[in-house]
Amino acid sequence: xxxxxxxxxxxxxxxxxxxxxxxxxxxxxxxxxxxxxxxxxxxxxxxxxxxxxxxxxxxxxxxxxxxxxxxxxxxxxxxxxxxxxxxxxxxxxxxxxxxxxxxxxxxxxxxxxxxxxxxxxxxxxxxxxxxxxxxxxxxxxxxxxxxxxxxxxxxxxxxxxxxxxxxxxxxxxxxxxxxxxxxxxxxxxxxxxxxxxxxxxxxxxxxxxxxxxxxxxxxxxxxxxxxxxxxxxxxxxxxxxxxxxxxxxxxxxxxxxxxxxx
Numbered sequence: 001x002x003x004x005x006x007x008x009x010x011x012x013x014x015x016x017x018x019x020x021x022x023x024x025x026x027x028x029x030x031x032x033x034x035x036x037x038x039x040x041x042x043x044x045x046x047x048x049x050x051x052x053x054x055x056x057x058x059x060x061x062x063x064x065x066x067x068x069x070x071x072x073x074x075x076x077x078x079x080x081x082x083x084x085x086x087x088x089x090x091x092x093x094x095x096x097x098x099x100x101x102x103x104x105x106x107x108x109x110x111x112x113x114x115x116x117x118x119x120x121x122x123x124x125x126x127x128x129x130x131x132x133x134x135x136x137x138x139x140x141x142x143x144x145x146x147x148x149x150x151x152x153x154x155x156x157x158x159x160x161x162x163x164x165x166x167x168x169x170x171x172x173x174x175x176x177x178x179x180x181x182x183x184x185x186x187x188x189x190x191x192x193x194x195x196x197x198x199x200x201x202x203x204x205x206x207x208x209x210x211x212x213x214x215x216x217x218x219x220x221x222x223x224x225x226x227x228x229x230x231x232x233x234x235x236x237x238x239x240x241x242x243x244x245x246x247x248x249x250x251x252x253x254x255x256x257x258x259x260x261x262x
Contacts, residue, residue, distance in 0.1 A: 015221050017040045019226060024235070030140070033073065037073040041069060057083075072134070074138070083203055104167045108186055112165065119131060132150050135211075146221050147219050166187050
């Protein structure tokens with residue numbers, strides 16, 4: 001029976017594909033773009049998987065088995081942008097949140113409701129039974145970590161529970177980086193910061209590490225990334241060796257040469 005969470009063989013396949021991509025001469029030195037991770041998951045999960053390329057909650061779906069995945073890929077120290085949480089009258093509500101703890105909590109609850117609604121919309125739109133989280137972390141020591149975990153199901157629709165968070169306005173600090181700029185911040189009962197909502201509606205997931213499985217967990221794989229790239233000349237030579245019947249060259253669009261450079 002198909003499962004939302006990938007088996008060991010599929011996790012290894014994902015690691016192999018990411019490793020091969022990282023060897024390409026034009027791949028970034030210390031990161032894997034989200035679009036590459038989405039395509040990798042789509043390939044590894046087989047022909048039923050489909051990469052959406054939309055702004056929906058899910059990035060990859062399996063229509064046949066009613067699965068979906070939200071995919072994230074960042075460097076270890078890069079904040080995870082959960083989404084752009086666009087709520088009605090955001091500017092005024094942000095001003096109110098600066099002045100009143102009650103208003104701050106109300107806006108925070110609305111942000112959580114927005115996130116829960118976004119997940120539910122993808123469940124309904126794509127006829128999904130389960131949505132999982134597919135996460136790639138690129139570490140600074142030429143290693144990477146990939147894991148998967150379930151997020152929501154039709155039987156358990158709530159992604160985040162609003163009662164778990166206290167929302168407060170957080171002012172900027174001197175020489176602040178992005179995560180230290182003015183924001184509406186969410187804290188749990190232990191005063192751990194979970195979210196930051198910024199003026200451009202970006203919602204950062206500050207405590208995303210709470211979702212990471214421990215080293216050795218069966219849903220996690222850690223692997224080395226190549227320290228050298230394939231030479232561009234080698235890649236071009238390999239491309240040249242391919243069957244040229246698969247390559248088409250566009251010619252003039254008409255006898256008058258309309259397709260030629262002017």
